Amino acid sequence: MKQYKHSVSLDLEKCKGCTNCLKRCPTEAIRIRDGHAVINSDVCIDCGECIRRCPYQAKKANFDRYEDIDAKKYRIALPAPSFYGQFVDLDDVDYVLQGLLDIGFDDVFEVARAAEIVTEYTRRYMSEQDISYPVINSACPAVVRLITLRFPYLCAHVIPMMPPIELAGKIAREEAIAKHPELKPEDIAIVFISPCPAKASYVKNGFLGEKSHVDYVVSMSDIYFKLIGVMKKNATPKATSQSGMIGMSWASTGGEASALFNDKYLAADGIENVIHVLDEIETGHFPMLQFVELNACPGGCVGGVATVENPYIARVRLQALRRYLPVSQNRLEKSDNEGYPEEILFPKDLEYRPVGKFDDDLTTAMQKMSEIEDLAASLPALDCGSCGAPTCRAFAEDVVLGGRSIDECIVYMRERIQKMVQYPGEE
Amino acid sequence: MAETLRFHYEVDGNNFTSAGAASVEVKRKLRQLGFDAETIRRVSIAMYEGEINMVVHARGGSADVYVDKDCITIILADRGPGIPDISLAMQEGYSTAPDNIRALGFGAGMGLPNMKRYTDEMKIETVLGKGTTVTIKVYTNGANKL
Ligand SMILES: Nc1ncnc2c1ncn2[C@@H]1O[C@H](COP(=O)(O)OP(=O)(O)O)[C@@H](O)[C@H]1O
Ligand code: SF4
Ligand code: SF4
Ligand code: SF4
Ligand SMILES: [Mg+2]
Numbered sequence: 001m002k003q004y005k006h007s008v009s010l011d012l013e014k015c016k017g018c019t020n021c022l023k024r025c026p027t028e029a030i031r032i033r034d035g036h037a038v039i040n041s042d043v044c045i046d047c048g049e050c051i052r053r054c055p056y057q058a059k060k061a062n063f064d065r066y067e068d069i070d071a072k073k074y075r076i077a078l079p080a081p082s083f084y085g086q087f088v089d090l091d092d093v094d095y096v097l098q099g100l101l102d103i104g105f106d107d108v109f110e111v112a113r114a115a116e117i118v119t120e121y122t123r124r125y126m127s128e129q130d131i132s133y134p135v136i137n138s139a140c141p142a143v144v145r146l147i148t149l150r151f152p153y154l155c156a157h158v159i160p161m162m163p164p165i166e167l168a169g170k171i172a173r174e175e176a177i178a179k180h181p182e183l184k185p186e187d188i189a190i191v192f193i194s195p196c197p198a199k200a201s202y203v204k205n206g207f208l209g210e211k212s213h214v215d216y217v218v219s220m221s222d223i224y225f226k227l228i229g230v231m232k233k234n235a236t237p238k239a240t241s242q243s244g245m246i247g248m249s250w251a252s253t254g255g256e257a258s259a260l261f262n263d264k265y266l267a268a269d270g271i272e273n274v275i276h277v278l279d280e281i282e283t284g285h286f287p288m289l290q291f292v293e294l295n296a297c298p299g300g301c302v303g304g305v306a307t308v309e310n311p312y313i314a315r316v317r318l319q320a321l322r323r324y325l326p327v328s329q330n331r332l333e334k335s336d337n338e339g340y341p342e343e344i345l346f347p348k349d350l351e352y353r354p355v356g357k358f359d360d361d362l363t364t365a366m367q368k369m370s371e372i373e374d375l376a377a378s379l380p381a382l383d384c385g386s387c388g389a390p391t392c393r394a395f396a397e398d399v400v401l402g403g404r405s406i407d408e409c410i411v412y413m414r415e416r417i418q419k420m421v422q423y424p425g426e427e
Numbered sequence: 428m429a430e431t432l433r434f435h436y437e438v439d440g441n442n443f444t445s446a447g448a449a450s451v452e453v454k455r456k457l458r459q460l461g462f463d464a465e466t467i468r469r470v471s472i473a474m475y476e477g478e479i480n481m482v483v484h485a486r487g488g489s490a491d492v493y494v495d496k497d498c499i500t501i502i503l504a505d506r507g508p509g510i511p512d513i514s515l516a517m518q519e520g521y522s523t524a525p526d527n528i529r530a531l532g533f534g535a536g537m538g539l540p541n542m543k544r545y546t547d548e549m550k551i552e553t554v555l556g557k558g559t560t561v562t563i564k565v566y567t568n569g570a571n572k573l
Contacts, residue, residue, distance in 0.1 A: 152464030279451045282468065283475040284541070285532070357461040362496055365460045366432055373432070 004145075005204045007062045007197035007217075008046050010037055014058035019385035021050035021059060026271045027146070031398070032388035042355050043149065046198040047142040047271045047296045048305035061197035061306055063219040066103075066226070073189040074180065076172045077105040077223075078165065078214065081112040081243070081251040082195045082301040084321055085314030086224050087231075093248075093321060098237030099227040105191070108239060109172035112247030114164040116330035119246055119259045121161060121340045126262060126290065132157045134266075134281060134289040137256055139163040141202035142296035143274055144350070151278050152352040157292075160346040162207070164250065165192055165199065167344060169213030191216045193223050195304025198296065210347050219306040244328040252315040253300035257293035265291040270298045358401065372396045380411045432460075432494040438478050438503075440487025443531075449490050450475040453501075460494065466567045469545040470499050473563050476538040477503040483528050484508070485559060499565045509555040517543065 249255030254267040297303035299311030376396035389395035436449035485507020524534025
């Protein structure tokens with residue numbers, strides 16, 4: 001398996017080896033080793049939860065820097081819809097788009113526009129026969145990766161449709177070439193302004209073997225601080241937004257789902273809730289649902305770790321910004337009334353890639369599990385984390401599968417020492 | 428020959444919010460053992476339904492899971508009211524779940540029929556006023572194949 005490239009990493013200097021991130025990682029990807037956190041890249045889904053939890057800002061999201069993008073290229077900014085919710089007293093998205101041009105971008109393409117097109121195609125997909133209900137959205141890369149690692153049966157439920165960021169990248173490049181025929185595709189730099197490290201990883205790794213249409217992923221907070229310096233209230237912006245209510249509503253939970261005009265949907269956000277919902281869907285618990293929108297971050301993308309504003313405030317702002325917009329400004333042609341272009345579909349099926357299997361041989365796997373069970377039963381069940389594992393059970397797995405020493409459990413050690421003092425010479 | 432793995436769970440009848448937790452735990456273990464997706468799904472759906480039934484209809488109980496290479500057996504035992512008419516209870520859509528439980532999305536009367544559908548063997552032993560024991564078996568279709 002090719003190594004998955006991550007966008008969440010650790011600043012060794014700042015990490016104190018506390019157990020805050022350890023406890024909150026939804027995939028138990030973190031261990032504390034030699035006094036600091038270590039991330040197991042096979043299971044990390046770049047959800048950013050550890051960044052949110054670290055009191056020392058030792059966990060960081062890695063993005064491209066705006067300054068590092070070759071200024072000779074034709075740079076197109078792709079703001080995610082959540083970006084618009086970051087600004088105080090903004091009453092028109094055009095000021096943001098103009099600001100992006102003013103800091104040096106040559107052009108802007110709103111991801112919200114692509115989101116409206118994806119919404120139309122999704123409605124079409126939902127009206128087809130032979131689809132597995134409930135259909136799960138494909139827009140949050142942390143959720144999609146989680147499903148491929150842990151929910152074999154749900155891989156076929158993920159809508160096989162590229163997320164808006166891809167379609168936006170593709171159309172942006174095509175439009176730029178149409179406007180400036182002298183440009184070659186490689187002269188163009190498509191720059192996504194991202195709320196989260198998950199999108200950065202998505203772009204770095206490509207998806208299902210295909211390279212992304214996006215070339216760079218910069219952090220939303222980074223661009224935000226550049227922009228507030230140049231955004232002027234008095235000058236009338238020349239740029240005009242072309243997205244409607246639907247596109248903007250993708251920024252927060254329920255926006256994507258409600259735009260489908262199908263009320264048999266569920267929208268859940270926050271990675272713990274997402275896992276809970278996936279477990280329930282897998283056990284067949286929601287037979288009535290047709291669409292499930294899942295976002296790893298609290299509140300949806302407005303809650304991404306690279307945003308600056310509180311997600312609930314951002315959501316309210318977006319509602320205000322949307323109020324006088326047309327429902328959608330990006331509709332498919334009337335004549336184009338069935339199917340979808342090849343390029344919007346996944347290039348191949350989403351594959352289940354299990355991690356954490358104990359052994360390829362079932363007998364051996366069963367023996368190991370039996371050892372782990374016995375060991376876990378003898379541990380104090382405190383889940384205190386001082387052994388560097390998030391739970392006693394995970395520690396038992398580390399001992400049996402990863403060769404850790406049982407002496408690293410301090411509670412176990414203390415009991416052993418007490419026994420040695422009480423009954424010297426017995427051990 | 429590997430020894431049978433055995434897992435025991437107490438299913439709390441007073442804590443509705445934790446209903447279903449044991450089947451999620453079993454699902455995770457089967458995944459770690461490397462069983463294929465279809466087997467895991469069948470086991471976890473059937474066990475989930477049995478677990479929910481014990482919480483909804485029998486004030487809780489216990490679940491014992493036995494994992495062998497070729498077969499997974501689950502015994503769900505409770506000390507609830509028992510089932511007066513098994514063939515009626517097995518009918519699709521038949522349910523005695525109270526309204527407050529239905530409001531939560533349970534009580535569609537598909538639990539027992541689904542347990543039968545997703546397993547290879549199912550046996551219900553029940554004594555009115557004493558309790559019910561449901562035993563289900565799923566034969567694995569080749570572990571570790573993915
Ligand atoms: N463990 C049990 N103890 C007592 N009664 C049960 C038990 N399991 C099922 N039943 C009875 O069988 C009926 C049908 O069960 P099921 O098919 O799971 O539907 P539901 O749980 O939705 O009612 C229940 O409504 C209940 O009357
Ligand atoms: S990004 Fe998420 S999955 Fe990765 S280590 Fe942090 S909390 Fe765990
Ligand atoms: S919910 Fe949105 S911001 Fe959060 S990880 Fe998923 S795509 Fe990124
Ligand atoms: S009690 Fe021991 S095994 Fe459990 S988390 Fe604490 S140190 Fe680790
Ligand atoms: Mg039931």
